[in-house]
Amino acid sequence: MTQETGGFAAFNLNPNILAAVIATGYEEPSAIQYQSIPIIMAGQDMIGQAQTGTGKTAAFALPILHCIDPAKREPQALILAPTRELALQVATAFETYAKQMPGVTVVAVYGGAPMGPQLKAIRNGAQIVVATPGRLCDHLRRDEKVLSTVNHLVLDEADEMLKLGFMDDLEVIFKALPATRQTVLFSATLPQSIRAIAERHLRDPQHVKIQTKTQTVTAIEQAHLLVHADQKTSAVLSLLEVEDFDALIMFVRTKQATLDLASALEAKGYKAAALNGDIAQNQRERVIESLKDGRLDIVVATDVAARGLDVPRITHVFNVDMPYDPESYVHRIGRTGRAGREGRALLLVTPRERRMLQVIERVTGQKVAEVRLPDAQAVLDARIKKLTNSLSPLVADAESTHGDLLDRLTADIGCTPRALAAALLRKATNGQALTLAAIEKDRPLVPNNAPRGDRPERTGDRPDRGDRERRAPVPLAEGRARCRTALGARDGIAAKNLLGAILNEGGLAREAIGRIQVRDSFSLVELPEDGLEKLLTKLKDTRVAGKQLKLRRYRED
Numbered sequence: 001m002t003q004e005t006g007g008f009a010a011f012n013l014n015p016n017i018l019a020a021v022i023a024t025g026y027e028e029p030s031a032i033q034y035q036s037i038p039i040i041m042a043g044q045d046m047i048g049q050a051q052t053g054t055g056k057t058a059a060f061a062l063p064i065l066h067c068i069d070p071a072k073r074e075p076q077a078l079i080l081a082p083t084r085e086l087a088l089q090v091a092t093a094f095e096t097y098a099k100q101m102p103g104v105t106v107v108a109v110y111g112g113a114p115m116g117p118q119l120k121a122i123r124n125g126a127q128i129v130v131a132t133p134g135r136l137c138d139h140l141r142r143d144e145k146v147l148s149t150v151n152h153l154v155l156d157e158a159d160e161m162l163k164l165g166f167m168d169d170l171e172v173i174f175k176a177l178p179a180t181r182q183t184v185l186f187s188a189t190l191p192q193s194i195r196a197i198a199e200r201h202l203r204d205p206q207h208v209k210i211q212t213k214t215q216t217v218t219a220i221e222q223a224h225l226l227v228h229a230d231q232k233t234s235a236v237l238s239l240l241e242v243e244d245f246d247a248l249i250m251f252v253r254t255k256q257a258t259l260d261l262a263s264a265l266e267a268k269g270y271k272a273a274a275l276n277g278d279i280a281q282n283q284r285e286r287v288i289e290s291l292k293d294g295r296l297d298i299v300v301a302t303d304v305a306a307r308g309l310d311v312p313r314i315t316h317v318f319n320v321d322m323p324y325d326p327e328s329y330v331h332r333i334g335r336t337g338r339a340g341r342e343g344r345a346l347l348l349v350t351p352r353e354r355r356m357l358q359v360i361e362r363v364t365g366q367k368v369a370e371v372r373l374p375d376a377q378a379v380l381d382a383r384i385k386k387l388t389n390s391l392s393p394l395v396a397d398a399e400s401t402h403g404d405l406l407d408r409l410t411a412d413i414g415c416t417p418r419a420l421a422a423a424l425l426r427k428a429t430n431g432q433a434l435t436l437a438a439i440e441k442d443r444p445l446v447p448n449n450a451p452r453g454d455r456p457e458r459t460g461d462r463p464d465r466g467d468r469e470r471r472a473p474v475p476l477a478e479g480r481a482r483c484r485t486a487l488g489a490r491d492g493i494a495a496k497n498l499l500g501a502i503l504n505e506g507g508l509a510r511e512a513i514g515r516i517q518v519r520d521s522f523s524l525v526e527l528p529e530d531g532l533e534k535l536l537t538k539l540k541d542t543r544v545a546g547k548q549l550k551l552r553r554y555r556e557d
């Protein structure tokens, strides 16, 4: 057994599940997984207090899969989730972990999509049903026996379900399930309403909560940046331009992510390497030595691989992926600010992870300030500063060593010293963008694409006007119309959510949908002009992230 699978192997999960977990690249269980998996595997009821980002999905999915009998072609586990997005996400997670379990199938049951295929999948023997409460109740009205074989129930994000008004639906669902079932409830908060449900419907539940004792992290300056998951690499590259670092460690969650990010950094000329549990011990030691002596400046690591790493040169820690719990955050950022020096820690936060940020702030007793992506001006200033720093030591004696050559060359070429110096600069900077226009052109990330990017502060009280005014309209392809929804990044929306909703409920082919732009307070989607009104009517009641989509034609004027 290798070191990094030891944590998961100790649970004695079905080997096919363990193999799938290893294939995902997880190195060790998160705190909530350590505590929950044995309880759920033992068939006990449980209340887990955990939010998104802690690894809670695997905390229930792995032990539930372990308890499934693939030979029985009937629903055995029901997972209730507040929104379609979460239901789909949970169903996908189950599929990933069940990849090597032949015969196990998962069905996602949610509103907006036709009921027929969902019912068919259940009748065809899906053992895992992941559902939103409203749509599941519709199924129960058609067939009250549909849940009669379920012996594991999970309520995921129970507090969100209640907030969305699913209380009555939950009661209907509880009644339709066998009384002998196991019930597991996950919730970020435990208000009285949730406790009441637990009292009525759980039997002698075990409580699991990630311990959050206060931690101090004084010497380290902390900041966070809101960003979508698929923009993390670009965000990291932008931040590196302006951060004045000596050595830097970046934390990600999986082995694959260490490799991907390290090679993206290398491609941009950084001296970077990956550090993960798959890398042999002596090679890991070499990486750390190189970081110490400056042959490397950046190491991209998983938590496991970075254990015990102590390199005084480290000035910065980037938490590219959110840690699972505040302790591990404190542990990670403690890699900088060694020996009384100052350190800086940056945390990338996706819209869904904002809650975890609040938990970190509470536990550390410190506000983690928000920073924005550097704009083109900041990048230009940083590049010029680097150039100044690299050239200024050379200026002192260059004239005595190369002055005569300069005279000769300007005479031979017939140009001014300014023209020659400019040509030499062009050569020395090797095509690097060094004007605002050039930087703006090849910026990896348009600042406004970030959930809350580096836009100027709003001046008026009309939130969307500023966005609209600053943006030059992107030309529309022929036959396409631009539509707008008031849902944006601040509602936890990503382009894939909009795409999923429109594909599912609009019945369109993927190619029919053009560019999707998610802004902080609204989003734009390009749809076919032909049949647009019909499509918008079809999407009238569509909800995304629990909110009405209300897509409308958008006029640029």
Ligand code: AMP
Residues within 6 Å of the ligand: 025, 026, 027, 028, 029, 030, 033, 051, 052, 053, 054, 055, 056, 057, 058, 253, 254
């Ligand atoms: P969740 O809190 O369930 O939404 O999970 C957050 C993210 O963490 C998901 O992308 C999971 O794939 C990932 N994840 C869950 N458990 C682990 C683990 N033990 N190691 C690495 N990544 C994990």
